[in-house]
Amino acid sequence: MRIGIIGATGWLGSALGAGLLSRQIVRPGDLVLLNRSGPRPDYHGHADPVWARDVADLVAQSDVVVVSVRPGDWSGLDLRAEGRLVLSFMAGIGAQELARCGGRIVRVMPNAAAEIGASYSPFWAAEAVTDADRNTVRHLLSAIGTTDELPDEAQIDLMTALPGSGAAYPALMAVAMAGFMRAQGVSEAIAWRAAEAAVIGGARLLEGRITDAPVLVAAYRDYRGTTAAGIEAAEAAGFSRAIVAALEAATDKARRMAEGPA
Numbered sequence: 275m276r277i278g279i280i281g282a283t284g285w286l287g288s289a290l291g292a293g294l295l296s297r298q299i300v301r302p303g304d305l306v307l308l309n310r311s312g313p314r315p316d317y318h319g320h321a322d323p324v325w326a327r328d329v330a331d332l333v334a335q336s337d338v339v340v341v342s343v344r345p346g347d348w349s350g351l352d353l354r355a356e357g358r359l360v361l362s363f364m365a366g367i368g369a370q371e372l373a374r375c376g377g378r379i380v381r382v383m384p385n386a387a388a389e390i391g392a393s394y395s396p397f398w399a400a401e402a403v404t405d406a407d408r409n410t411v412r413h414l415l416s417a418i419g420t421t422d423e424l425p426d427e428a429q430i431d432l433m434t435a436l437p438g439s440g441a442a443y444p445a446l447m448a449v450a451m452a453g454f455m456r457a458q459g460v461s462e463a464i465a466w467r468a469a470e471a472a473v474i475g476g477a478r479l480l481e482g483r484i485t486d487a488p489v490l491v492a493a494y495r496d497y498r499g500t501t502a503a504g505i506e507a508a509e510a511a512g513f514s515r516a517i518v519a520a521l522e523a524a525t526d527k528a529r530r531m532a533e534g535p536a
């Protein structure tokens with residue numbers, strides 16, 4: 275099966291290409307690439323992937339077409355992909371618009387952790403997509419991490435807001451934490467290491483058992499120590515409300531992008 279990636283040297287397209295090759299999901303000669311800036315002599319250590327001349331050439335040489343350009347570049351592609359399985363990574367371009375290309379449409383919402391093979395990339399499949407296509411989608415996405423099928427396209431906008439945000443909220447928290455430390459006179463390097471201990475160490479403790487998070491918060495509260503005082507102050511200052519507001523704003527933005535310019 276030949277896989278074409280439009281946007282093959284971008285952040286996500288490149289991560290997918292690298293994962294497909296390094297996990298030997300696709301042979302280099304079965305990978306068809308296209309970007310805006312032109313072919314590169316080396317693609318993740320391989321010289322033999324095929325560089326397409328343009329979008330039509332990529333479609334002609336591919337069974338599956340992955341669209342990983344920015345949403346603003348979609349209309350300029352003028353993709354015609356009749357008979358192809360088309361995976362779109364684009365936020366805010368809905369299935370109705372995508373279907374104009376004539377392919378069987380799957381929308382996927384990966385995130386920046388694709389780069390380290392740790393993206394959670396849920397997908398939604400339009401009606402024409404077959405069970406065999408679904409197996410293909412799962413197999414291809416295993417190159418960059420894990421996936422689930424969503425029952426409803428609207429949930430893609432929610433996934434854009436949460437897993438699609440990648441490291442944004444942990445990074446925002448780290449900036450606030452390190453800023454507090456520095457303001458208290460802690461050196462720059464130690465302030466960042468302290469923030470890293472909380473954000474990364476905490477994330478590792480929760481890895482694989484995230485559903486225990488409420489139990490963990492309750493245990494900290496019940497302990498009635500310094501962390502309980504911190505949690506209570508954070509909630510009083512609107513911590514959970516701020517997270518919900520962030521996710522609402524991001525979901526809303528994804529929906530508005532899908533509706534097109536006002």
Ligand SMILES: NC(=O)c1ccc[n+]([C@@H]2O[C@H](COP(=O)([O-])OP(=O)(O)OC[C@H]3O[C@@H](n4cnc5c(N)ncnc54)[C@H](OP(=O)(O)O)[C@@H]3O)[C@@H](O)[C@H]2O)c1
Binds near residue numbers: 312351
């Ligand atoms: N980055 C994320 O964390 C993330 C998360 C969820 C969803 N997404 C979605 O994934 C998509 C890709 O995002 P990204 O961050 O990977 O973008 P990016 O790094 O800007 O990459 C865009 C790619 O598209 C190529 N391109 C642009 N116009 C083209 C054209 N007319 N023909 C062929 N190739 C063209 C660019 O080529 P050059 O390399 O030559 O410039 C580049 O390879 C976006 O739609 C975004 O909504 C991204």
